[in-house]
Amino acid sequence: MNANSRKLEPELLDELPPDEPRAIQSRLDLQRVHRVMRSLAILQRLVARLHGKTAPRRILELGAGDGSLLLRFARAQHVDWPEVELTLLDRQSLISTETIEAFRTVGWTVHCLTIDVLAWSREVNKPASAVPRYDLCLASLFLHHFDAADLALLLRGVAARSDALIACEPRRDWIAKIGSHLIGLLGVNAVTRGDAVKSVAAGFRGMELTQAWRDANGPSSRARGNWQLEEFAARPFTHCFVAERRHAH
Numbered sequence: 001m002n003a004n005s006r007k008l009e010p011e012l013l014d015e016l017p018p019d020e021p022r023a024i025q026s027r028l029d030l031q032r033v034h035r036v037m038r039s040l041a042i043l044q045r046l047v048a049r050l051h052g053k054t055a056p057r058r059i060l061e062l063g064a065g066d067g068s069l070l071l072r073f074a075r076a077q078h079v080d081w082p083e084v085e086l087t088l089l090d091r092q093s094l095i096s097t098e099t100i101e102a103f104r105t106v107g108w109t110v111h112c113l114t115i116d117v118l119a120w121s122r123e124v125n126k127p128a129s130a131v132p133r134y135d136l137c138l139a140s141l142f143l144h145h146f147d148a149a150d151l152a153l154l155l156r157g158v159a160a161r162s163d164a165l166i167a168c169e170p171r172r173d174w175i176a177k178i179g180s181h182l183i184g185l186l187g188v189n190a191v192t193r194g195d196a197v198k199s200v201a202a203g204f205r206g207m208e209l210t211q212a213w214r215d216a217n218g219p220s221s222r223a224r225g226n227w228q229l230e231e232f233a234a235r236p237f238t239h240c241f242v243a244e245r246r247h248a249h
Contacts, residue, residue, distance in 0.1 A: 006172065006208075007201040008147055012191045018092045022191050027094070029188035030141075031068050033196070036186065039140060039168060040072050042234045046166045046242055047077070047136075049230070055081040056135035060162065062117055062154075063142035064088035067095045067110075070138070071102055078106040087134070089113040089120060118150055121157025137162040143209070143241075144169050144202040152216035159217045159227070164244040170203030171239035177201075179237050200237075207231050209241040 016023040034040070061070050067088050074084070086108050088095055093114045103110045113120070124131055137158050146154060158165050170176060180196040188196075210231045217227070230242040 004205075006144075006203070008145075009198045009201070011145070011195040011198050013195055014145070016191070018094055022189060025189045026191040026195070027066050029186070029192040030065070032186055032188065033183070033192070034069050034140075037237050038234075039069055039238070040076065042168055042238055042240065043069075043073055043138070043140070043166065044076060045234070046168070046240060049242060050136075050164060050166075050244055051228070052135075052164070052244070056084065056164075058085045058087075058132075058134045058136075060087045060089060060134040060137045062089050062137065062139045062158075063145075064090045065094055067099045067103075069140055071099055074103055074106050074108050078108065082107050084108045085111070087111045087113050087132075089115065089117060091116045117157075118153055121153045124157050124160040131161050134162040135164065137165045139165070139167040139169075141169060141199065143167050144199060144204065148212070151212050155213050155216040159213075159243070165242070167209065167241040168234070169209075169239045169241070170199045171233055171237055172200060172203035172205045173233075175235070176203065176237045204239045204241075209239075213241075213243055 013023055013026045016026075018024075061067075064070060070086065070088065074086070078084075084107075086103065088110060090112075091114065093112065095110070095112050100110045100112075143151060143154070155165075170180075177197075177200050180200040183196045184193050208231075210229050213227070213229060226246045228244045228246055230240075232240055234240050
């Protein structure tokens, strides 16, 4: 394997029962990690790059976890994006009633979809009328969990049922690698420390997600229309990918 290639290893948090104390603490750690990575500010910067003039009404987050990052995003964005119908997808049921109520206080309606994302991606083979569509799909620290074949399936699913994708992933470079080994300075637990190193090794660089999208959504796919793609670094630790269907709005 090329030394610069992605290296995927199972992350412990994905394998622990959701109510295991180490898993609970690690999810709390991730809230702190998102703040250090400036994930909210990066998300806001990326949505500002979208060319659609109409605020999205139906949003899907893939790998939503406990929903805390999207709740912060909703609180920052709800004035410009009112009355959003938000679907939080995760294979574990982690969204608390308090979080759902907090979304409601800013006027966003929440649906929790507990399903494996690859099973969700395969549902695009159903009749189009039976497949819900979204104006915008969001993914944060999620796409790096998948090898090339599964990532292609996921990206086909996104393209078939949404008009835009914004992804914020670990960046696979020396700065992020050093940061992943120093994450213990934040006071996070052993699960988070180990998973951080694995996440960076499985992250992205260059135009890897652009190529993955193009490979997945070629002429034989159900990705309707032409897509505008952007991929770039958001220093110090984040790799960004934006796909937007041209003339979608």
